[in-house]
Amino acid sequence: MLAAVGLRPYGALVLIAATVGAWALIVGPATLVAGAGQVNQVASLDTGRALYLQGCASCHGSAGQGTPNGPSIVDAGAAGADFELRTGRMPLAAPSLPEVRQPPAYDEAQIEALVAFVASLGNGPAIPDVVASVGDLARGRQIYIANCAACHGATGAGGTVGGGFVAPGLDLADPRTVAEATVVGPGPMPAFAFDRQQLDDLAAYVEELHHPPHPGGLPVAEVGPVAEGFLAFFVGIVTLVAVARWTGRAPR
Amino acid sequence: MNDRTTERPERMRRSAPGDRQEPDPPPLAIPENPMAERIVGAAFVAALLAGFGLLGVYLLGGQTQVEAILLTICLGGIGAGIIVWSQALLPNRIVSETRHPLRSEPDEEGGVLAAPAITRRTMLIRLMAAAFAGLGAALAIPVFSLGPAPGRDLFVTPWRSGLRLVDDQGAVVHRDQIPMGGLLTVFPDGSPGSADGQTLLINVGAGLLQVAPDRLSWAPEGFVAYSKVCTHAGCPVGLYRASLHSLICPCHQSTFDVLRGAVPTGGPAVRPLPQLPIKLQSDGTFVALGDFTEPVGPSFWNIHSGG
Amino acid sequence: MADDAGRLEPGGGEQRGGDVERSVLPPVRRPTELERLADWFDGRTGFGRYARMALRKVFPDHWTFLLGEVALFCFVILLATGVFMTFFYTPDSRPTTYHGPYAPLAGAQVSAAFESVMRLSFEVRAGLLMRQIHHWTALVFLGSIGVHLARVFFTGAFRRPRDINWLIGVTLLLLALAEGFTGYSLPDDLLSGTGLRIAYSAALSIPFIGPWLASLIFGGEFPTLELISRLFVFHVMLLPGLLIGAIGTHLLIVYVQTHTQYKSRATREDNVVGLPFWPGQVFRSVGLLFLTAAVIALIAGLIQINPVWLYGPFIPYAVSSPAQPDWYVGWLEGLLRLGLPFEPTILGVTIPSPFIPGIVIPGILFTILLLWPFIEARATGDHAEHHLLDWPWESPIRTATGAAGIALFLVITLAGGNDVIGVFLNVPVETLTAILRVLFVVLPVATWLLIYWLASSQRRRRAAGADTSHIRAGGVAIRRTATGGFEEIDAIEGDAD
Known part of the structure; x- marks a missing residue:
């Protein structure tokens, strides 16, 4: 729940991370999450069930067991539900539509209630604890290049993974959803078992990728040599041909 | 500058007394164009100012974009000034000249080489050619110093029976590091980061693999290990669609089916990714049962010869 | 330097042709700095006679x-x-x-x-x-x-x-x-x-x-x-x-x-x-x-x-x-991406999948490009010297072949970025590759036929004599002589555009 409180606005996360993060290291993360979780649980479950039956049950079944229209989410866990709802990938307007990132359909309280309900359905993963501000950029970069860059690209711009699937760009990925994605492995993405330190490091580097230094000017190179070549030809060469045309015009 | 433009055209002087004097070009009026003069002058002044501005920006610590804009103005001012000058202020006289045959006149000995004194000694010419061929062969020797003979390098990797599986930092890999549907790049203990030893350890879960029975035992509890080096052009096969159990190479989009022994299902690759025989130990770590049984990476002409 | 500069005055020496204009030159002129520098250099190397040839070259x-x-x-x-x-x-x-x-x-x-x-x-x-x-x-x-x-x-x-x-x-x-x-x-x-x-x-x-x-x-x-x-x-x-x-x-x-x-x-x-x-x-x-x-x-x-x-x-x-x-x-890269999964082993010799798209086809393309002047001369039987340029429609086969080459280059270059283009167009990359494999064959051929037809009809139209807009205006009044001098000739008539 730590991240749930602190995530938006981002500034609050930094404050909480600084104070609570230090405390969490002493008391132990398990205690913290369990303790914070119990407070809202009873109230949320009823609201969550109501929202679930209204918005999710037609595809995922009344107890998350799945239907021909949608997979079982019994073991999706809090992490899976939170990721899907917070990134707007769920709910889908129609079962046949592709999952794409959108503004979330529910507000913060509704998401928390739904997440609590889905988590109660089975033994899915909890929402991972992640504090980007305590992460180490250099270690995060190493983890990112070794595990994430193959699909999401070294610059985080995303790209195809074949078969019509696209690894999305990470420009909107916040630390919480990044951590959830690694735990859950949503869609075609594989799951990872990063420890808490690794998640902090990785989240820190993904944050860095949102605003890396661009000392060289406009960052068109985020899609690499394809954009560069396009510009070289359709800006560079075209301009230079025009310059040659002007230079070589018949003297008067 | 203004005075200069009213002068008569300058003429080439002859190079030395008594030298053959060529007629100089007939004089042409130098175009009068005060407007163009002002433009050229302004362009040069802009270049001058931008050049010193660039120096100033540099001395103040530098800023790439500002430097580039000032450099552009400096270079562009000079260039545009010269071009406008050439177009508006030079007597651009179209001249015609005769084109002459390129082939040289034959001299009295006939032909350019014209050397019967040499060509008559046919035997010696052949021997000389042979001597140069010998020299060529001798000089080719250093070329073979440039790299080792390929030998068996292409057929083997650092994997050996009993070597533990470690990650890119050299830490021993535990099964808990790879959740269901996850994967990790692993290396033989002692060679972390090895280019030909790089291997993907994938947890597909027990019961899903459809490989040959003898190879099923190489994949304990659904942990299967394939070479990460693409069999097409050698790129790391880094993209994994876990839900479809397919590996994709980002370079040329060769696609491999993890459940069916990493056979290629798309793209230009032909050979499956070789499978590494591994064993899961009771402490949750893995050891290799030997090297890959076929060469990893891209094909070469005698790849099927077994080395 | 003073006596050197004095030599700037014309006079003396053998004069060959075209000196009618000499009379209109000014009698005395102070040499510019550039001329003095050139003269300094010339006085030590005698390079002027070659420089003049080069500087006056048309x-x-x-x-x-x-x-x-x-x-x-x-x-x-x-x-x-x-x-x-x-x-x-x-x-x-x-x-x-x-x-x-x-x-x-x-x-x-x-x-x-x-x-x-x-x-x-x-x-x-x-x-x-x-x-x-x-x-x-x-x-x-x-x-x-x-x-x-x-x-x-x-x-x-x-x-x-x-x-x-x-x-x-x-x-x-x-x-x-x-x-x-x-x-x-x-x-x-x-x-x-x-x-x-x-x-x-x-x-x-x-x-x-x-x-x-x-x-x-x-x-x-x-x-x-x-x-x-x-x-x-x-x-x-x-x-x-x-x-x-x-x-x-x-x-x-x-x-x-x-x-x-x-x-x-x-x-x-x-x-x-x-x-x-x-x-x-x-x-x-x-x-x-x-x-x-x-x-x-x-x-x-x-x-x-x-x-x-x-x-x-x-x-x-x-x-x-x-x-x-x-x-x-x-x-x-595009040729490799378009390559087919084809890796035969013939008599124990494996032909690796990248060999044909990565080595053979580029080799063939570059060989054709390199030898094109000789291929064309052989095909047309035209081994004569040419100093006047053709307009593209004057040689439809050459133009069509060049256009087909550009079309081919375009297809395989796009194939080299098929992953980026696929995401951009929202098309699965495999579909795009399949389309490009077809275009690899079809587009050059179609381009060849289209350009050949266009160029041929243009050539016929112009041969009919109606259109001479491609003839550039003349206006030559000066002719350069064989040894680097100039002579006046009659102005060539030209319709100024």
Whole structure:
């Protein structure tokens, strides 16, 4: 729940991370999450069930067991539900539509209630604890290049993974959803078992990728040599041909 | 500058007394164009100012974009000034000249080489050619110093029976590091980061693999290990669609089916990714049962010869 | 110097023809500084007599003839920026620890080469600007060579006696490609390392000699510690040396053969009509040099290129997607992506899958390009000298073939970026590849037929004599004599446009 409180606005996360993060290291993360979780649980479950039956049950079944229209989410866990709802990938307007990132359909309280309900359905993963501000950029970069860059690209711009699937760009990925994605492995993405330190490091580097230094000017190179070549030809060469045309015009 | 433009055209002087004097070009009026003069002058002044501005920006610590804009103005001012000058202020006289045959006149000995004194000694010419061929062969020797003979390098990797599986930092890999549907790049203990030893350890879960029975035992509890080096052009096969159990190479989009022994299902690759025989130990770590049984990476002409 | 300057006065010596205008010259003129300098030099070398020949040489005047100059000036910029970067670059693959200001790489193990490129980019003042100008110029250099080549091809400028210069020109293109690829690889970053991996595999795929060849070029099995230092020697010494020599020869042959010219009322096969080298052409070319540099400086300073800090150092087991080379190598990458999964083993000899698309097809394409003047001469039976250029419609087969070549190049270059284009168009990359495989065959053929039809009908229309708008105006009043003098001739009638 730590991240749930602190995530938006981002500034609050930094404050909480600084104070609570230090405390969490002493008391132990398990205690913290369990303790914070119990407070809202009873109230949320009823609201969550109501929202679930209204918005999710037609595809995922009344107890998350799945239907021909949608997979079982019994073991999706809090992490899976939170990721899907917070990134707007769920709910889908129609079962046949592709999952794409959108503004979330529910507000913060509704998401928390739904997440609590889905988590109660089975033994899915909890929402991972992640504090980007305590992460180490250099270690995060190493983890990112070794595990994430193959699909999401070294610059985080995303790209195809074949078969019509696209690894999305990470420009909107916040630390919480990044951590959830690694735990859950949503869609075609594989799951990872990063420890808490690794998640902090990785989240820190993904944050860095949102605003890396661009000392060289406009960052068109985020899609690499394809954009560069396009510009070289359709800006560079075209301009230079025009310059040659002007230079070589018949003297008067 | 203004005075200069009213002068008569300058003429080439002859190079030395008594030298053959060529007629100089007939004089042409130098175009009068005060407007163009002002433009050229302004362009040069802009270049001058931008050049010193660039120096100033540099001395103040530098800023790439500002430097580039000032450099552009400096270079562009000079260039545009010269071009406008050439177009508006030079007597651009179209001249015609005769084109002459390129082939040289034959001299009295006939032909350019014209050397019967040499060509008559046919035997010696052949021997000389042979001597140069010998020299060529001798000089080719250093070329073979440039790299080792390929030998068996292409057929083997650092994997050996009993070597533990470690990650890119050299830490021993535990099964808990790879959740269901996850994967990790692993290396033989002692060679972390090895280019030909790089291997993907994938947890597909027990019961899903459809490989040959003898190879099923190489994949304990659904942990299967394939070479990460693409069999097409050698790129790391880094993209994994876990839900479809397919590996994709980002370079040329060769696609491999993890459940069916990493056979290629798309793209230009032909050979499956070789499978590494591994064993899961009771402490949750893995050891290799030997090297890959076929060469990893891209094909070469005698790849099927077994080395 | 006073007596030297006095010799500026005309007079004495044998005068040959065309001296009627001498009487209108001013009697006395003080020499300019430039003339005095030239005279100082001439008095010590006697170079003036050759310089006069060269300075008065006539070059036909058309803006399309400047495209090759753009390529030349790109090369000049590459040399200048390249020399600067050489002072900072460390050609060494050995690992070192990065301690520079870019935080995400703090403490990372990188090669000395990568570390030096990072230092050049972040710590050497104006270093990043130089690096970006160099890289952008390289991209533009290859493009301007392509545009120049297209001009030469479609106007038939490669015909005898310029077939020799066509051979040198295509060689220059090959050298420039190699120069570009080796330079792209020098930062030793993740993206370029992937490109080297593919180059190694392509060399390895050649039957019989592949394993030896790959080992000799790379110094063993990929990746090796020798690789970067070898690439460096190629990039800053061998290839530039060959380029300079070949460019010098290319220009010398243009000078010796004199330039081709478009058909006009004034031009004939046996004359050259244009501006004298000095001052018109010199001003124009020097101006173009600076303008070319200005355009590239603007692009290079405002648009970031190859941010190696984001790609990070080359790690043999990591890869970034999308993985692309620079655009001029994209066609080779595209051929590999379009390649079919075909790897037969015949009598124990395996033909690796990359061999045909990666080695054989590029080899065939370059051979056709290189030998085109001779192929065309053989096909048409036209072995005569040509100094007047064709308009594209005057040789429909040549024009259609060139257009088909461009179409082919376009398809395979797009295939090299199929992953990026697929995402952009929201088409699965496999579908796009399948479409491009079809276009690989269909588009060149369709282009050939279309352009042939267009050019032929244009030729017929013009042959009917109605349209002479392509005949350029004349207006020649001066003729240059064989030895470098000038004489007046009757003005050639021309309809001024």
